[in-house]
Amino acid sequence: QIIITNGCLEAVTLSVMELSAPGETVAIFTPCYSGLLLSLHNLGRNILEIPCASDGPDMSVLENLMAEQAFKVLILSAIAYNPLGFNLSVEVKQRIAALAHQYQSPLIEDDAYGELAYHGQPNSPIVSYASRQTDQKKSAPIIYCGSFSKALTTGFRVGWLATHGNISPFIKRKLSINLTSSQPPQVGLADYLYSEGYRAHINRLRGVLEREINCLSEAVLRHFPTGTQLGQVRGGMFVWVKLPENLESMDLYQAALAHNISLSPGEVFSMAGMATHCIRLSASHPWSDEREAAVVVLGKLTEGLLRAR
Structure with missing residues (x-):
């Protein structure tokens, strides 16, 4: 029912x-x-x-x-x-x-x-x-x-x-x-x-999202500091990133906002404080040079926060 x-x-x-x-x-x-x-x-x-x-x-x-x-x-x-x-x-x-x-x-x-x-x-x-x-x-x-x-x-x-x-x-x-x-x-x-359109759309969307996730994940690994960890994404449109050296995700969130870059800090995913050192990045838009540049900025901001500790 x-x-x-x-x-x-x-x-x-x-x-x-x-x-x-x-x-x-x-x-x-x-x-x-x-x-x-x-x-x-x-x-x-x-x-x-x-x-x-x-x-x-x-x-x-x-x-x-x-x-x-x-x-x-x-x-x-x-x-x-x-x-x-x-x-x-x-x-x-x-x-x-x-x-x-x-x-x-x-x-x-x-x-x-x-x-x-x-x-x-x-x-x-x-x-x-x-x-x-x-x-x-x-x-x-x-x-x-x-x-x-x-x-x-x-x-x-x-x-x-x-x-x-x-x-x-x-x-x-x-x-x-x-x-x-x-x-x-x-x-x-x-x-x-x-119609046949829905199933064709889903099959196409799965492939597109997987490619977008791979592009985003590879960019994070290239541009973020050593010690950054990523989970293995098997579906959906998000990448979960564990920041190095237990860096606070809210600090990176605030720094990114100053550059007009949006991310989700780990604080909003747990009321028990279990994700304060993680961020969620979205791959829901097509990969582009602009998005690559944003990841570069996030990587530099992360390095700067680590040096300032």
Whole structure:
């Protein structure tokens, strides 16, 4: 059963409201999309951050937290995770689905970037494994949320919330917020999805984004100081950069602004201060000499901040 929502974040927010109450704990992978952190804070939920490496979470830590019932619900993304860019392996996705069933731990799967796994990468969501291996009447709920905003355009606010369970409580919450979602974009999108154009666009977009990410990553490695570390991006449009010598990302952010260069400091991706030495760079625009020059400036600013310590 499916509800159309105004983007993926509304779908996730409706799910959080239904599966938890103010004051209860919601677990997330960290570093985490800042918009989700803000939404959880505004909903009055306690946030439990589960640290992730470049290939995903420590599964033993996740299992222990599930076994201890340390949270009411877990929000996670398996494909092109923002900001790290990892894709969870099939084995890890299967294990998460199995653990959720074993410990009756509800999941909210945020699949906003699900179409943006690069060619050759697994792009099946966790919910697909849960439906194959468990009796849905006995399993913990997995609410599947997604959107066309990332694959098409950010202004195209058509998302969804899907569940194998009773959809009525989610509909009531949707009605209490904004009644419905605009129908004309849905009709236009439906026509596009029935054509061959959408799949051709996605296949082309994956290749374009992978090339842009490679150009950006190579430029960072060329121009940033020794000790800078990059994760291996498997999907999406972001590069996660760990600055050398635990340099504070907010210092680089402020210095970059003076040169009209925009980046996302790690502070906005963790409320527990777990990403203060990292930055997120975007590859959502075509690579150009201007963008290369901006990376050169960022590298020089980083070197200057290191010398000034």
